[in-house]
Amino acid sequence: MAEAIRVLLVDDEPLFLESMSKVLKVRGYAVGTAAGGVEALEDLRFNRYDVVVLDLRMPGLDGIATLERIRKQDVLLPVILLSGHADMSKAVEAMQHGAVDYLLKPAPVDKLCERIRSSLEHRDILQEMGPGGGPDR
Amino acid sequence: MARWLSSLFAGSRRRQGTAYAALLKRYDAYLQLLRANNDFLDLLSDMEAMGASSGLCGWDRMRNTVTRLNVQVFAMVRMLGTLSGGRYDGLLPVLSGLGQAMQEQLDRRPVQRPPGPLVLAVEAGEALGEDAAGGKAAHLMALRGLEGARIPPGLVVTTDAFRAFLKHSDLEGTVRALWDTLDPEELAHILDTCRTLRERILASTLPPAVMEALAEAAGPLAARVPAGTRFAVRSSASGEDSSFSFAGQYDTVLSVAPADVPSAVIRVFAGFFNPGAVMLRLKRGFGALELGMGALVMAMVDGRVSGVAYSRDPSSQGAETVRVEAVPGLGRTLVEGAVSPESHVLDRRDLQAPLPETSECASGSSLLSLSDLARAARLALAAADVLGTPSDVEWTLDGEGTLWLIQARPMALRPTCDGVSEPVSGHRILLEGGVTASGGAASGPIASVRGPEDALDLPRGFVAVAAESTPDLALLLPRACALVTERGGVTSHLAAVAREYGVPAVFGLEGALRSLRVGEVVTVDARARRIYEGRVAPLLEAEGPSTALPPASGPVQDALRVLLPLVVPLNLLNPASAEFAPSGCRSLHDVVRFIHEKALAEMVRLPEFISAGTEEAGLQVRERLPFDLRLIPLGSGVDARADGTSVSLGQVTSAPARALLAGLADPALWREGPRPVDASGFLSVVSGAMAGDSGLGQPGWALVSDRYLHMSLRMGYHFTTAEAFVGPRRGDNRIRLVFKGGAADEVRRQRRARFVAGVLDGLGFQVRRKGDFVSATFSHGTQERMLRELQRLGRLLACAGQLDMVMAHESQVAWYVDGFLQGDYARILKAEQPAGP
Numbered sequence: 013m014a015e016a017i018r019v020l021l022v023d024d025e026p027l028f029l030e031s032m033s034k035v036l037k038v039r040g041y042a043v044g045t046a047a048g049g050v051e052a053l054e055d056l057r058f059n060r061y062d063v064v065v066l067d068l069r070m071p072g073l074d075g076i077a078t079l080e081r082i083r084k085q086d087v088l089l090p091v092i093l094l095s096g097h098a099d100m101s102k103a104v105e106a107m108q109h110g111a112v113d114y115l116l117k118p119a120p121v122d123k124l125c126e127r128i129r130s131s132l133e134h135r136d137i138l139q140e141m142g143p144g145g146g147p148d149r
Numbered sequence: 150m151a152r153w154l155s156s157l158f159a160g161s162r163r164r165q166g167t168a169y170a171a172l173l174k175r176y177d178a179y180l181q182l183l184r185a186n187n188d189f190l191d192l193l194s195d196m197e198a199m200g201a202s203s204g205l206c207g208w209d210r211m212r213n214t215v216t217r218l219n220v221q222v223f224a225m226v227r228m229l230g231t232l233s234g235g236r237y238d239g240l241l242p243v244l245s246g247l248g249q250a251m252q253e254q255l256d257r258r259p260v261q262r263p264p265g266p267l268v269l270a271v272e273a274g275e276a277l278g279e280d281a282a283g284g285k286a287a288h289l290m291a292l293r294g295l296e297g298a299r300i301p302p303g304l305v306v307t308t309d310a311f312r313a314f315l316k317h318s319d320l321e322g323t324v325r326a327l328w329d330t331l332d333p334e335e336l337a338h339i340l341d342t343c344r345t346l347r348e349r350i351l352a353s354t355l356p357p358a359v360m361e362a363l364a365e366a367a368g369p370l371a372a373r374v375p376a377g378t379r380f381a382v383r384s385s386a387s388g389e390d391s392s393f394s395f396a397g398q399y400d401t402v403l404s405v406a407p408a409d410v411p412s413a414v415i416r417v418f419a420g421f422f423n424p425g426a427v428m429l430r431l432k433r434g435f436g437a438l439e440l441g442m443g444a445l446v447m448a449m450v451d452g453r454v455s456g457v458a459y460s461r462d463p464s465s466q467g468a469e470t471v472r473v474e475a476v477p478g479l480g481r482t483l484v485e486g487a488v489s490p491e492s493h494v495l496d497r498r499d500l501q502a503p504l505p506e507t508s509e510c511a512s513g514s515s516l517l518s519l520s521d522l523a524r525a526a527r528l529a530l531a532a533a534d535v536l537g538t539p540s541d542v543e544w545t546l547d548g549e550g551t552l553w554l555i556q557a558r559p560m561a562l563r564p565t566c567d568g569v570s571e572p573v574s575g576h577r578i579l580l581e582g583g584v585t586a587s588g589g590a591a592s593g594p595i596a597s598v599r600g601p602e603d604a605l606d607l608p609r610g611f612v613a614v615a616a617e618s619t620p621d622l623a624l625l626l627p628r629a630c631a632l633v634t635e636r637g638g639v640t641s642h643l644a645a646v647a648r649e650y651g652v653p654a655v656f657g658l659e660g661a662l663r664s665l666r667v668g669e670v671v672t673v674d675a676r677a678r679r680i681y682e683g684r685v686a687p688l689l690e691a692e693g694p695s696t697a698l699p700p701a702s703g704p705v706q707d708a709l710r711v712l713l714p715l716v717v718p719l720n721l722l723n724p725a726s727a728e729f730a731p732s733g734c735r736s737l738h739d740v741v742r743f744i745h746e747k748a749l750a751e752m753v754r755l756p757e758f759i760s761a762g763t764e765e766a767g768l769q770v771r772e773r774l775p776f777d778l779r780l781i782p783l784g785s786g787v788d789a790r791a792d793g794t795s796v797s798l799g800q801v802t803s804a805p806a807r808a809l810l811a812g813l814a815d816p817a818l819w820r821e822g823p824r825p826v827d828a829s830g831f832l833s834v835v836s837g838a839m840a841g842d843s844g845l846g847q848p849g850w851a852l853v854s855d856r857y858l859h860m861s862l863r864m865g866y867h868f869t870t871a872e873a874f875v876g877p878r879r880g881d882n883r884i885r886l887v888f889k890g891g892a893a894d895e896v897r898r899q900r901r902a903r904f905v906a907g908v909l910d911g912l913g914f915q916v917r918r919k920g921d922f923v924s925a926t927f928s929h930g931t932q933e934r935m936l937r938e939l940q941r942l943g944r945l946l947a948c949a950g951q952l953d954m955v956m957a958h959e960s961q962v963a964w965y966v967d968g969f970l971q972g973d974y975a976r977i978l979k980a981e982q983p984a985g986p
Contacts, residue, residue: 025322025326025329026326027322027323027326027327028326028327028329028330031326031327031330031338031342032329032330034338035330035332035335035338038337038338096329098212098213098215098216098217098255099216100216100219100220100248100251100252101252103216103219103220103223104219104220104223104248107220107223107224107227113220113224114216114217114220115217116213116216116217117329118328118329118330118331118332118431119329119330119331119332120332121332121334121335122332122334130184133180133784134177134180134181136784137173137176137177137180137783137784138177140173140784141169141170141173141174
């Protein structure tokens with residue numbers, strides 16, 4: 013069996029993290045969790061993840077700021093925003109910072125999984141381009 | 150996949166990295182654009198559905214859909230920018246203008262109503278709206294003073310009390326956090342989460358303020374009822390019984406002693422998280438606490454006969470009839486679908502005698518006198534009159550002959566197609582009978598279900614067959630295409646929810662479990678109450694829109710009236726017109742249409758980014774093909790185990806490339822057999838036809854991924870480009886062919902072009918021809934169909950390459966077209982001449 017895809021779930025609501033991890037684990041993902049942007053960046057420094065699923069509104073480092081810093085650490089790591097706030101300007105800002113997509117809660121699980129899969133395909137192509145390629149910003 | 154490619158291209162990419170990266174970057178942008186386009190189309194149909202159902206959805210759903218639509222279009226604009234080198238930046242202001250207009254609407258979210266009373270007597274003061282009292286209580290309050298029936302004395306515990314309760318128990322945050330993890334497709338998770346939430350609620354107590362309000366209202370209530378009266382505590386949720394039928398999905402606690410009312414209220418509150426109700430709210434897109442739960446505490450009446458009356462018969466809505474159903478005692482067994490009731494249909498104009506009809510009366514004797522029957526019927530008509538829409542009422546008749554109104558709600562209607570009652574000929578009827586609980590027709594495999602948990606293991610689109618019509622089966626409805634039960638009538642809660650979901654349903658069909666085989670595909674014609682063997686297409690095609698609920702009004706509807714025109718209409722129709730420009734885009738749909746058109750055009754230009762180096766970096770196809778071909782993989786398209794410089798056809802994983810090459814290499818098409826791999830070029834194969842060609846042995850090349858192919862071939866003097874995208878989604882799929890030139894005189898070249906155009910036309914392509922130039926497209930077929938057409942296209946290219954020297958007469962064109970379409974390739978290969986002059 014292929015190695016499980018590793019997802020880092022970042023959200024400031026512990027119940028959401030716990031319950032959502034369960035859902036994703038049932039779907040066969042290996043899930044790590046972080047309660048905020050700072051914790052997420054720390055985790056990413058030491059552990060390998062295939063994709064990050066990131067809340068937007070969090071105390072401290074919010075979703076956009078976390079996304080920006082993740083980009084500095086790893087240009088290719090796919091980041092999917094999963095927010096409870098349908099805010100178009102934030103959504104556009106996230107996309108400009110290279111988010112794969114901006115999904116809205118309640119979490120559309122099928123769509124999220126499809127996005128995880130397609131973002132890995134996208135990452136592979138970006139990797140293919142090598143340093144000269146890289147994502148558009 | 151990517152890593153091996155990196156090593157594969159390590160050498161050449163160091164030299165040609167930029168050119169190769171430019172190709173990949175564009176292809177990747179195209180893939181992302183298609184993805185966003187698909188999401189857009191899905192969301193667009195959601196939006197259209199909201200419009201079609203007069204906006205029967207939650208504010209959250211509408212807001213999320215509109216935001217996601219804008220996100221997808223923004224992603225598409227960016228990707229078109231990458232594809233075109235920023236040529237269409239004019240789209241950004243257009244999109245931002247549209248987005249701003251939409252955001253303004255979304256920001257007008259109605260502020261929450263200021264909290265009102267926590268507890269109120271049903272007959273006291275001013276009637277509360279549905280928001281505060283919940284649907285059931287609000288309707289009863291609206292029907293106070295209705296002639297011919299009394300409403301039992303009672304209290305309304307408002308939705309504000311429910312909110313206060315959640316806050317007091319520290320559950321509001323929990324509810325919101327867990328709600329955010331719910332997906333209607335994740336049934337097991339929904340069941341799990343609902344259990345957790347209900348347990349937490351049941352373990353809590355009512356806040357002091359609510360307890361005080363209850364105590365205060367209890368005094369006057371006690372004065373109005375006989376000593377020892379027991380109470381029914383029923384759910385009264387906002388949204389329940391009005392725009393949406395949550396029939397039977399919430400809880401009722403019967404025979405409650407006054408001291409136990411608070412705990413019964415908590416049980417009713419907990420029912421807000423019954424899985425069937427949660428599923429309905431999720432499906433309709435309501436936020437966690439966008440709707441609320443109230444409770445109706447009502448003195449119980451000692452019912453001799455109880456039942457439901459419909460102001461319009463749900464099983465034949467076209468008719469001017471009222472339906473009354475009755476059971477002995479309390480009405481609960483009736484609406485829970487456990488028994489088949491006695492039922493009567495009356496002409497609504499005189500309400501005199503029941504019409505002769507197929508009564509499911511068990512005993513054969515009526516529970517009701519004709520005048521009581523008429524009273525129940527009149528009650529339904531009067532309620533419909535006040536509520537302004539076809540309604541059903543639950544009633545109870547006590548031993549003294551007093552008629553009590555227990556509850557009233559608007560009916561969910563479903564259009565019926567009258568006049569199709571003859572059985573469809575040529576199809577075997579497996580079972581016939583029962584009652585129409587929800588109209589329509591659907592086809593699928595039979596599944597036998599005992600409870601809602603069975604839905605966990607069932608695929609979508611099955612025909613659920615169950616013994617009883619219990620309300621908890623509502624959880625199956627989003628997955629079932631039709632529902633058949635052995636017991637239960639049209640007045641059961643399950644019937645109301647089936648109509649709400651628009652799922653055709655036949656109830657009370659005796660012997661269904663025994664005689665329908667699990668797994669067998671059947672067609673349920675619910676209106677005619679027939680079950681056919683197999684699929685009966687005429688019935689399925691006759692289906693109209695699924696539900697016809699009363700038109701809704703409210704903030705969601707007001708916002709939709711502004712939002713829909715900014716999203717849905719497609720004004721940009723003709724790519725050739727001057728209007729077809731960013732400035733002509735008046736809706737998101739226009740922007741997407743424009744982007745899609747331009748993206749396709751940009752993809753046609755993809756080869757411009759192939760430089761000599763990139764081309765050399767391609768993998769030679771080691772196959773008996775009539776020409777040299779190099780593949781340039783775009784992240785996929787070639788088996789990872791291929792060596793560094795060449796691939797066999799078996800190692801090509803690009804589905805469109807494999808199909809086209811299989812057609813091109815078909816040995817039946819090559820007069821002298823395809824040339825061996827090591828021969829020098831195309832000329833050796835078609836020596837006869839191509840004599841005189843020289844210097845044309847340059848290799849063809851193809852950009853490939855698993856789903857994509859962009860091939861350029863120079864066969865002889867003619868130049869062919871074939872581009873194809875073939876994936877699981879039909880909307881993505883297309884084949885585009887450009888065919889030009891040839892080594893022959895002008896007339897013969899045109900004849901060959903006419904041959905190519907004629908064949909493509911015969912294959913169902915959209916074809917354009919001008920002189921010896923042919924361009925053709927084939928779009929939106931299934932994956933299988935697309936691949937089949939690509940293989941035929943390969944054969945056509947092989948034949949065309951061998952034809953132009955023999956096109957001596959005009960009459961030959963049609964002759965060869967015919968030959969090809971009939972699969973008579975020998976006619977072309979042998980260069981047979983048509984009979985005649």
